[in-house]
Amino acid sequence: MDQDFSNISVYATSGNCLSPAGSNVSENLVAIDKGNLAIEKHSNSDLSESPFYGAIISETVIEKEFSKLNYEGPFSKLEKMILIVLNGIVTKYSHVFSKRCGIIFSTTKGNIDALDNAEIENYYLHNTASKISKAMDIKTQPIVLSNACVSGIMAVSVAKRLIQTDKYDHIVVVGADLFSKFVFSGFQSFQAVSPKPCKPYSKNRDGITLGEAAAAMFVTKDKSLLTSNSYKITGESSINDANHISGPSRTGEGLFQSVQKAIKEAGVKPKDIDMISSHGTATNYNDEMEAQAFSRADLAQTPLFSLKGFFGHTLGAAGLLETVISLASADENKIPPSFGFDEMGVTLPLNISAQTQSKSIHTVLKTASGFGGSNTAVIFQKFNTNE
Amino acid sequence: MNNGIHHYCRISNGQVILDDKVLFTNEEKNFDGFIKSVYKHFEIDYPKFYKMDPLCKLSIVIASILLDNSEGAIEDDMALLLSNKSSCIDVDLKHQSTIEDKDDYYPSPANFVYTLPNIALGEISIKYKLRSENSFFIFEDFNPEFMVDYANSLIHLNKASSVLCAWVEVNKDNYNAFVYKVSPNGKTEHSKEHLKTLIE
Amino acid sequence: MGELKTELKNKIITSLNLEDISVEDINDNDNLFGEGLGLDSIDALELIVMLDKDYGIKLTDPKEGKKIFESIETMAKFIEENRTK
Numbered sequence: 001m002d003q004d005f006s007n008i009s010v011y012a013t014s015g016n017c018l019s020p021a022g023s024n025v026s027e028n029l030v031a032i033d034k035g036n037l038a039i040e041k042h043s044n045s046d047l048s049e050s051p052f053y054g055a056i057i058s059e060t061v062i063e064k065e066f067s068k069l070n071y072e073g074p075f076s077k078l079e080k081m082i083l084i085v086l087n088g089i090v091t092k093y094s095h096v097f098s099k100r101c102g103i104i105f106s107t108t109k110g111n112i113d114a115l116d117n118a119e120i121e122n123y124y125l126h127n128t129a130s131k132i133s134k135a136m137d138i139k140t141q142p143i144v145l146s147n148a149c150v151s152g153i154m155a156v157s158v159a160k161r162l163i164q165t166d167k168y169d170h171i172v173v174v175g176a177d178l179f180s181k182f183v184f185s186g187f188q189s190f191q192a193v194s195p196k197p198c199k200p201y202s203k204n205r206d207g208i209t210l211g212e213a214a215a216a217m218f219v220t221k222d223k224s225l226l227t228s229n230s231y232k233i234t235g236e237s238s239i240n241d242a243n244h245i246s247g248p249s250r251t252g253e254g255l256f257q258s259v260q261k262a263i264k265e266a267g268v269k270p271k272d273i274d275m276i277s278s279h280g281t282a283t284n285y286n287d288e289m290e291a292q293a294f295s296r297a298d299l300a301q302t303p304l305f306s307l308k309g310f311f312g313h314t315l316g317a318a319g320l321l322e323t324v325i326s327l328a329s330a331d332e333n334k335i336p337p338s339f340g341f342d343e344m345g346v347t348l349p350l351n352i353s354a355q356t357q358s359k360s361i362h363t364v365l366k367t368a369s370g371f372g373g374s375n376t377a378v379i380f381q382k383f384n385t386n387e
Numbered sequence: 388m389n390n391g392i393h394h395y396c397r398i399s400n401g402q403v404i405l406d407d408k409v410l411f412t413n414e415e416k417n418f419d420g421f422i423k424s425v426y427k428h429f430e431i432d433y434p435k436f437y438k439m440d441p442l443c444k445l446s447i448v449i450a451s452i453l454l455d456n457s458e459g460a461i462e463d464d465m466a467l468l469l470s471n472k473s474s475c476i477d478v479d480l481k482h483q484s485t486i487e488d489k490d491d492y493y494p495s496p497a498n499f500v501y502t503l504p505n506i507a508l509g510e511i512s513i514k515y516k517l518r519s520e521n522s523f524f525i526f527e528d529f530n531p532e533f534m535v536d537y538a539n540s541l542i543h544l545n546k547a548s549s550v551l552c553a554w555v556e557v558n559k560d561n562y563n564a565f566v567y568k569v570s571p572n573g574k575t576e577h578s579k580e581h582l583k584t585l586i587e
Numbered sequence: 588m589g590e591l592k593t594e595l596k597n598k599i600i601t602s603l604n605l606e607d608i609s610v611e612d613i614n615d616n617d618n619l620f621g622e623g624l625g626l627d628s629i630d631a632l633e634l635i636v637m638l639d640k641d642y643g644i645k646l647t648d649p650k651e652g653k654k655i656f657e658s659i660e661t662m663a664k665f666i667e668e669n670r671t672k
Contacts, residue, residue: 003533005540005543005544006544006545009449049489049492054459075487075497108503109479112479115479115483116483117479123476123479124469124472124473125525126526126527127473129525141526141530141533143524143526143533144506144524144525145522145523145524145525145527146474146523146524146525147505147508147521147522147523148503148505148506154522158522158537161537161540161541161544162536162537162540163548164540164544165536165539165540165543165544167536167540173588175603180504181486182479182482182486185482185485185486185492185494185499186482186494186496186499186502187499188494189493189494189495189496189499189632189633189636190496190499190500191632191647191648191649192634233474237520237546238518238520238521238522239508239518239520240467240508240512240517240518240519240521241512241518241521242509242512242513242515242516242517242518243511243513244502244509244513244627245501245506245513245629246500246628246629253518254518255532257518271569307461327463331475362504370505371503371505371506371509372503372505372506372507372509373501373508373509373512373513374507374508374521423593432604436605436607437604437605437606438604493639493640495635495636496629496631496632496636497602497603497629497630497632497633498605498631500629521615528663
């Protein structure tokens, strides 16, 4: 048993995502280039009495994309979103869906809209996960991770750990959450919803914008399965603030420690990190907390962006969606813009990427923080498939 | 490098059991009344308990009983690994009930903040000042195989020196909780088969 | 005003789940937050909902709450002056 598990290399590949801005990665990248936000103004009395900003995927798009696939339903909106983003992975990797291939589903609320229709069975997250994994013909019991807003990126680190300790060879990671009245009303009661598209790190920020999305990634130790857009997962950590269940730590302690531990495991220095895809929700406290943590971690000079100003906060999908988009940008050696950013609005310096920048990107740090005091940091390093 | 179980605790069927010994019994069928009686009996003295949703109440009580009855200091980097079936269904239904009627639409922030299962991790971390790895998983039933695999991976990859593992399920008046600590110093076998016998 | 103050004390105890505290334990000028009753930011948001639901007063900026929720005295005064129901 005295094996050094940390020697096993684990890779992330074949990322995909579905958002109001596009049904795959390249459509989303084009929309980012053009500045066509996933966030729009909506009037929908089922969701809110008055008009609001949010990122909501139209049923028409979902039906159109889903009709291209060959699944026998019925499936909910969320389940269709999941099957749509997973299709590429199913096509490419179904030949390795054996007892050594797992699936992790990350979500905060799953089919929470089931409560509107009193469909209680659909509320249970294990039911959603089973439906998806049966449809895909995955042979192992699905794992559901529900860890607030860090779920999506934490799922990648959980996959890495389970592969490193030799439980699996591959894990399909998928994250999804809906824009729901349930969550929207809650954030309204927190007085945390912005009346405009959210503006992370801006002096003029005034809260979050919610969104919905699904994202997926294939995590494996088998180099022969990697495509050109592949990254080695070299360091990861998730440290709790142990401070407050909804308020972020004033000192950014949990995020700071998570970043430090991820950096140490990756064996890199802060200056080796080419860009940070941060959490950036545009609440006062979150953005300030991140500035504290990044400053303490010697990352104040590193180009940083939040994708929340583009996609909104997509909850349990956010960490994975933002990873998929960030790695796809890194592939093109581009740092995406931090939409909504204008005047600096945090008290410590951060190098916020206001415009798209071209730069050779090798190492990417993805972070997220959430309710319950949770934080996650993961380091991805470009993997040359000829290595 | 084999890991073992230290103590374990169970709360089910009106009983609190610590390492095979029944420490408390109460026939009260109502979950809220029952868990309050456990909280009082074990003198947990943590007033925030009263503000919590049922999942956090169950989690904080069972974690406190186990940790307060364990010898030695708690490792600073003890990871928390919680799981259940019903997420935080009771508080979810409560929040849902406040938004269904357009004329009586007053969602409560104090409820909403508990509508994520991992808030239970946050509450335990705050009470025991644990700045450590923690995660919440959902399965249809207690999943001993996963608990063993993931707890071992946390320890073997140096993410934690010990792990508090738990199944914390509550859905209306049906509850079932099981918690144990595992580390390289634990004396009891930490295997799927042995865990099954403990939760039978 | 005295009646309103008792009503507020009762409401705070029930809606914020302050177990083991009774109306007699709360003085009109005690600090509700920090040292005093030890309420926190979530409780403050809950009090904002209470103002809206029970007294028809909408606070849109949580920062306004800070002065209003200083004590039972300040809360009662604000409600008297602004209530619509």
